[in-house]
Amino acid sequence: MSDFVVSARKYRPSTFTDVVGQLAITTTLSKAIKDNHLAQSFLFCGPRGVGKTTCARILAKTINCENISENVEACDKCESCTSFNEHHSFNIHELDAASNNSVDDIRNLVDQVRFAPQVGEYSIYIIDEVHMLSSAAFNAFLKTLEEPPKHAIFILATTEKHKIIPTILSRCQIFDFKSIGMNDIISHLEYVSKSEGINAEKDALHIVAQKAGGSLRDSLSMFDRLVDSTDLSISYKSVIENLNILDHDYYLKITNQIISNDVSSVMLTINEILQNGFDAHQFIMGLASHLRDLLVCKDPQTLVLLDKGEELKSKYLSQSENCELSFLIKALRMCNKCDVEYRASKNQRLLVELTLLKMTTIGQFVSEKKNNNSQIIAPAKQVEVKIKQEIVEEVPVIEVLHKTVDQVEKVEVVVEEKVEVKTVVKQEPLRRVRKSRFSLSDVMDDKKEVETELNAPKKSENFTESRMREVWMLFAEKINKEGKMNLFITLTSSDPTLEEETLINLKISNDAQEKILDENKIELMDHLRTSLNNDFISLKTELSEDKKSDVPYTPKDKFIKMTEENPHLNTLQQKLGLDPDY
Helix, strand or coil: CCCCCCHHHHCCCCCHHHCCCCHHHHHHHHHHHHCCCCCCEEEEECCCCCCHHHHHHHHHHHHCCCCCCCCCCCCCCCHHHHHHHCCCCCCEEEEECCCCCCHHHHHHHHHHHCCCCCCCCCEEEEEECHHHCCHHHHHHHHHHHHCCCCCEEEEEEECCHHHCCHHHHCCCEEEECCCCCHHHHHHHHHHHHHHHCCEECHHHHHHHHHHHCCCHHHHHHHHHHHCECCECEECHHHHHHHCCCCCHHHHHHHHHHHHCCCHHHHHHHHHHHHHCCCCHHHHHHHHHHHHHHHHHCCCCCCHHHCCCCHHHHHHHHHHHCCCCHHHHHHHHHHHHHHHHHHCCCCCHHHHHHHHHHHHHHHHHHHHHHHHHHCEECCCCEEEEECCCHHHHHHCCHHHHHHHHCCCEEEEEEEECCCCCEEEEEEECCEECCCCCCCCCHHHHHHHHHHHHHHHCCCCECCCCHHHHHHHHHHHHHHHHHCCCHHHHHHHHCCCCEECCCCEEEEEECCHHHHHHHHHHHHHHHHHHHHHCCECCCEEEEEECCCCCCCCCCCHHHHHHHHHHHCCHHHHHHHHHCCCCCC
């Protein structure tokens, strides 16, 4: 068999100094050992692969060392250290709670706790994945954990602290381990590469550290996977291919296409990405991360948040200069919306493509706005045209000049007696116009029309009550032709009256009529205001004293009316179990 040992085991820290990324915890534990202020039960909790079990073993080994150094490190020479390193220590016991989680397992452990250690001062019990213990096992463990013998120390480790019952938490000294930082992982991977004689590119290690998600053990596992025994090198390209990660070049490329409004290239790029086997959801989330990185590049103070290699960082800085801040924020919102709607979408590829097309439109709008703000002011020109007076009378000179000279703001024609015409042409500022396959001119024209309508003066033409009733009946006849009988009956049940200059009052018979009017009020008011040329018309309704109870409106009223004529309908309704409300 091969002598290969995975890097996670081969380079597992043996002292607190070697532990990566947990300086606060290792410092606290070292001080507790030095001052001999040790708790009898510890709880190490945090994400996977961040050093919980490693710190538990180092703590157990150091506590029982017979010759602890001034730096609070085990000597690795005494009997206790030697037995621990050779995995046959009688004082340090490890229990995997994932496979030993029953009451009997805990009772056996409790019985074992009673015996004093053979070598050293303490018996240390490391229980990994303690959250897997059953409720009965937790309860059986409570009393021992609360009042253990002086020689017993318990170190519990878990990735899911919330699953541990409060009575256990209250009896432990809790240490929360954090995820390992990118720079710490990269530094450790560089150390391993150097130790193994492997030539690893810095950008390649960045990708491995980023993919690990804060877990040092995961990063070392990926590192082992990437190393080829025949070629001791790790390149950026090989990492991208082996870990099935979308290259940053794809995101840089498609972002350039978006801000250039190149819709065709964007569609071809996303098609290429999907054909290469990448998931559309993975792509849109990666694009969101890319836009976030461009956003932090906009401010020198937030540049420290960009975890990239130097070469890649320069590319991000260059692209961020071409992206407006408003564009990045809007594009991030679109990516977030696409992420939320992705799983519920029946056509997920179309959803992603539409999101990219919207981003392309934003890029065009920002570019046009930017170009419109930067104007080229052309100097005013003065043109003198000599022409005889007879020709002036026959030819529309002003129209000719308007068609001939570009950007004419004003033309002044001065005719001297049968001599010449002096024309002054004032040229307005020229603007750069960005040519694009997609234009927002139609949208902007619609916006101008809406603004014009909003700013237009309100119409307030006077009208008589008879004229109002005439317009009212025209609307009722229109409704009748459309087959809306309930609304027609409501409009014609009583004559509307004009209480004030623009206030119309209509008496209705019941609440059903009021509901019908509310549902169609916008259409009615629009007809009245347009036909009577008055934007201040309003409608008021009130219930009449003599309610017309004989006119059915709701399904229930109609059913009651029918049963009065034919009582057998009640029997039919009861036998069939019908609901008259529907």
